[in-house]
Structure formats: C-alpha cells, structure tokens
Amino acid sequence: xKANEEVVLLQVPASxxxxxxxxxxxxxxxxxxxxxxxxxxxMKVAVSEACNxxxxxxxxxxxxxxxxxxxxxxxxxxxxxxxxxDALSIVxxxxxxxxxxxxxxxxxxxxxxKSVEELQAGGLGLYLMQALMDQxxxxxxxxxxxxxxxxxxxxxxxx
Amino acid sequence: MKQTDKLILRTENKEGxxxxxxxxxxxxxxxxxxxxxxxxxxxxxxxxLTINLRDLRYVDSTGIGIIVSVLKARHANNxxxxxxxxxxxxxxxxxxxxxxxxxxxxxx
Numbered sequence: 001x002k003a004n005e006e007v008v009l010l011q012v013p014a015s016x017x018x019x020x021x022x023x024x025x026x027x028x029x030x031x032x033x034x035x036x037x038x039x040x041x042x043m044k045v046a047v048s049e050a051c052n053x054x055x056x057x058x059x060x061x062x063x064x065x066x067x068x069x070x071x072x073x074x075x076x077x078x079x080x081x082x083x084x085x086d087a088l089s090i091v092x093x094x095x096x097x098x099x100x101x102x103x104x105x106x107x108x109x110x111x112x113x114k115s116v117e118e119l120q121a122g123g124l125g126l127y128l129m130q131a132l133m134d135q136x137x138x139x140x141x142x143x144x145x146x147x148x149x150x151x152x153x154x155x156x157x158x159x
Numbered sequence: 160m161k162q163t164d165k166l167i168l169r170t171e172n173k174e175g176x177x178x179x180x181x182x183x184x185x186x187x188x189x190x191x192x193x194x195x196x197x198x199x200x201x202x203x204x205x206x207x208l209t210i211n212l213r214d215l216r217y218v219d220s221t222g223i224g225i226i227v228s229v230l231k232a233r234h235a236n237n238x239x240x241x242x243x244x245x246x247x248x249x250x251x252x253x254x255x256x257x258x259x260x261x262x263x264x265x266x267x
Contacts, residue, residue: 016188020165023217041248048219052187110257116234121227124220124256131255 006083014059014075014094019051022079026090029081033088033152042132043090043150049125050092050146051077058096058144087134087151095143104138165189167214168196175206182214185222193225201229204238209264213244223256230261 010025012018023044030040059075080091108127129136135149166189167182177200185193200208210226212218226242233240241264245253253259 016186019187020184038248041251044217045219045252048186052219052221055187110255114257116231116261119227119231119258119261121224121231122220124223128220128252128255 002084004085008081008083010079010081012077012079014055014077014096016052016055018077019048019055022051022077023048025079026081029083030088033083034154035088035150035152039150043088043148046129046132046136046148047079047090047092049129050090050148051079053125053146054092054094054096054144058094087149089147089149091145091147093143093145097143166192168193170196170200172206176209177203177206178209178211180211180214182216184217185215185225186217186219187221190221190225193222197225197229201232202236204233204236207239207241208233209240210242211244212242212246212249215246215249218249218252220256223252223258226262227258230258 008025008029010022012021026043026047027040030043035043054077075094075096078091078093080093082089082091104123104126108123108130110127110131126136129146129148133148134151135147137147137149139145139147165184165186167180169180169182171178171180179196179200181193183189208229210229230240242262243264245262250259253262
C-alpha cells in the first residue's frame with residue numbers, strides 16, 4: 001500500500017442479503033470522497049455485480065459452509081475500498097472457485113442491434129462492470145479478485 | 160427465500176390491462192420474489208402487460224435479466240408487453256445493455 005492511500009475494509013458472508021450492505025458502505029465512502037451522484041450510482045451497480053458473481057459462481061456448487069481453499073470456513077467476500085489521490089479502487093475478493101475471466105470477458109457484451117430472440121437474460125454482469133467503471137481487472141489465482149477503479153474528476157476541472 | 164420489504168410489488172388489473180408497479184430494489188436478493196410475481200402474469204397472453212418502474216430505486220443485472228426473460232416470453236407468445244416510467248439511473252443501465260428499444264411501448 002502506498003503512503004497516500006487510505007483503505008476501508010469490509011467482510012461479509014457470501015450471501016445475496018449482504019450485498020446491499022456493501023452498496024451502503026460504498027455510498028457513504030464515495031460521498032465523503034466527493035464523487036457525483038451519477039458516478040456513485042455507476043459504482044454501486046459495478047460493485048454489486050462483482051459481489052453477485054462471488055455469491056453465484058465462486059461458492060455456488062460447493063458444499064454448504066465450505067470454501068475451495070479452506071473447507072471449514074463459511075463462504076465470505078472481502079471488499080477493500082482503496083482511496084487514492086485521484087481515484088477509488090474497490091477490490092472484491094472471494095476464496096471460492098476461480099472463474100474463467102478471459103472467457104467471461106469475451107462473452108461480455110451489450111445486446112445492441114439484436115432481435116428479441118437473440119437477447120440474453122444472463123451474462124450482463126461483467127459487461128456492466130466494464131461499462132460503468134474506468135478500469136476493471138480480474139485476477140483468478142486463489143479464488144477471484146475483481147479490481148474496479150473509478151477516477152475522481154474534481155468539480156471545476158475539465159474532464 | 161425470505162420475503163423482504165426491499166422490493167415492493169403491486170399488481171393492478173383492469174380492462175384487459177395488467178400493470179405491475181415495481182418499487183424499491185430489484186437485485187439478486189429480491190429476484191426470486193419478482194420472478195414468482197411475474198411468472199403467472201406472463202402467461203396471460205390475452206391482456207396487455209406493463210411493468211411500471213416509477214418507484215424502482217435500484218436494479219442490477221439479475222433484475223435486468225428478469226425483465227429480458229419476461230420480454231422474451233411475451234414476444235414468443237405474441238403478447239403485448241412494455242416497460243414504463245423508467246427512472247433515469249435505471250434507463251442508463253437499460254441503454255447500456257441495449258434493451259431499451261425492446262421495452263418501450265410501440266407507437267401506434
């Protein structure tokens with residue numbers, strides 16, 4: 001960690017009912033940092049999508065109450081909010097089964113121009129993350145780590 | 160799935176038209192509640208089905224997926240379907256995913 005970074009750490013059970021808590025935490029922090037309402041809305045969706053993936057795919061088919069790396073530990077998600085001088089990075093990490101990020105990235109696309117028959121009801125999560133954040137990085141070694149970054153454009157400064 | 164008050168659903172039936180008012184947060188947690196509410200209505204091909212999102216504060220890809228599923232099912236049955244009163248923050252996500260043109264009521 002660099003000297004000018006400040007970190008807020010949150011750990012929640014890997015369960016859908018805790019994802020709104022992650023959003024609330026993000027909201028509080030992003031307001032404090034000075035992001036706009038629209039930027040905060042973007043980040044809320046992106047972070048929730050990363051958490052959704054952890055809940056659905058990382059632990060989805062493992063026996064209840066176990067993780068891939070430590071079978072006796074209840075599944076959980078760690079969210080690290082890293083405030084830098086000119087950006088906020090949110091690291092969403094799980095200890096579950098890694099997912100094929102490269103394959104998912106190839107599939108991540110909008111539905112533009114397709115017919116109703118061709119629309120996909122799933123697979124929008126990663127696409128939304130990419131569309132809503134300035135940078136999205138997926139590391140899958142032990143579990144999956146998604147790093148979402150939004151740059152802070154200060155008001156009065158030209159974008 | 161336990162019932163939550165984060166998603167508020169109200170269905171209004173009148174004169175061959177069924178409108179579902181969706182409020183609160185439609186996400187992974189509340190998705191099952193939404194699916195359960197929509198599934199009997201999707202089958203009613205003889206009436207117009209509308210989802211009104213005026214009071215929806217938040218939607219994620221799970222919620223968008225449900226709306227796309229409803230759209231596809233209605234389209235397959237050749238049954239009328241539209242989404243109305245889409246708040247700007249939600250409209251932005253619909254635009255990004257490219258589904259907006261399929262959701263708006265076709266002008267007669």
